[in-house]
Amino acid sequence: MAELVDSEHSRVAFVTGAGQGLGKAIGLALAQAGHSVVFADIDADRAEAAAGDVGPAALGVSVDVRDRASVEAAAERARNRFGPIGILVNNAARTVAQPFAQLTETEWDDVFAVNLRGILLTTQTMVPDMVDAGWGRIINLSSLAGQRGGPQVQGAHYASSKAAIIGLSRYIAHEYASYGITANVIAPGPILTEATALAPKDKLDLLASQIPVGRFGAARDVGALACHLASTAGAFITGATMDINGGLQMR
Numbered sequence: 001m002a003e004l005v006d007s008e009h010s011r012v013a014f015v016t017g018a019g020q021g022l023g024k025a026i027g028l029a030l031a032q033a034g035h036s037v038v039f040a041d042i043d044a045d046r047a048e049a050a051a052g053d054v055g056p057a058a059l060g061v062s063v064d065v066r067d068r069a070s071v072e073a074a075a076e077r078a079r080n081r082f083g084p085i086g087i088l089v090n091n092a093a094r095t096v097a098q099p100f101a102q103l104t105e106t107e108w109d110d111v112f113a114v115n116l117r118g119i120l121l122t123t124q125t126m127v128p129d130m131v132d133a134g135w136g137r138i139i140n141l142s143s144l145a146g147q148r149g150g151p152q153v154q155g156a157h158y159a160s161s162k163a164a165i166i167g168l169s170r171y172i173a174h175e176y177a178s179y180g181i182t183a184n185v186i187a188p189g190p191i192l193t194e195a196t197a198l199a200p201k202d203k204l205d206l207l208a209s210q211i212p213v214g215r216f217g218a219a220r221d222v223g224a225l226a227c228h229l230a231s232t233a234g235a236f237i238t239g240a241t242m243d244i245n246g247g248l249q250m251r
């Protein structure tokens with residue numbers, strides 16, 4: 001799907017939560033497509049290790065997406081190394097699986113701070129680079145949980161924040177469309193990552209049997225989709241929510 005970019009179309013990509021899982025896979029895919037990639041994560045060691053797997057075209061930085069000063073410092077490190085940021089992938093997220101009745105305000109607020117406020121802060125910090133360039137790509141990770149809700153996924157705070165990401169992305173898409181900037185959502189269903197692999201095998205097998213394609217997604221499936229949205233070929237896709245769920249939800 002994603003074409004290799006030539007140097008004229010090589011951009012600087014900033015991927016949050018890129019120390020592991022989907023963020024790391026998206027960063028690797030963008031690097032393979034010829035972009036310079038900043039692997040940003042609250043776990044600095046993992047961010048640096050992920051960047052180390054790529055080589056000099058990558059940089060690992062520590063960032064806490066909840067905190068404006070931290071986001072600004074990480075963006076500055078990225079610019080100093082590679083130049084203005086053209087692709088922003090908001091992938092960092094967290095949750096604590098909790099039944100609705102036991103959800104505390106602290107957990108609610110923190111999940112929203114990472115999953116939603118993080119997108120506000122990174123986008124406000126990096127979109128001026130894209131406006132100056134007249135070109136930009138913003139890709140936000142939602143979830144099937146944000147589309148369907150449901151108790152089987154990681155709690156009401158997670159599902160609500162992931163639903164809100166779709167609304168926020170559409171808002172950003174509208175506001176910046178005339179600057180050559182697209183903003184889109186990737187909504188994955190079950191993808192096999194370090195985190196999901198921790199679930200008991202019988203639970204994983206049962207879930208896989210319910211997915212029409214008969215398996216979990218692979219992180220590289222999500223990386224390929226992100227590359228397409230980030231490419232010049234993706235210019236006419238904006239405000240969209242791209243389902244990548246093996247047919248688990250069709251709409």
Ligand SMILES: NC(=O)c1ccc[n+]([C@@H]2O[C@H](COP(=O)([O-])OP(=O)(O)OC[C@H]3O[C@@H](n4cnc5c(N)ncnc54)[C@H](O)[C@@H]3O)[C@@H](O)[C@H]2O)c1
Nearest residue numbers: 017019021022042064065091092093141143188190191195
């Ligand atoms: N894996 C799946 O099946 C799946 C399904 C649907 C949606 N998603 C979404 O895809 C994205 C990645 O999922 P994953 O499974 O790779 O998650 P993960 O938990 O493995 O990775 C999330 C990363 O975000 C980082 N992070 C957490 N808080 C942070 C903060 N405050 N600042 C910066 N970084 C922070 C973590 O250190 C971690 O490296 C998430 O947005 C998730 O909601 C994943």
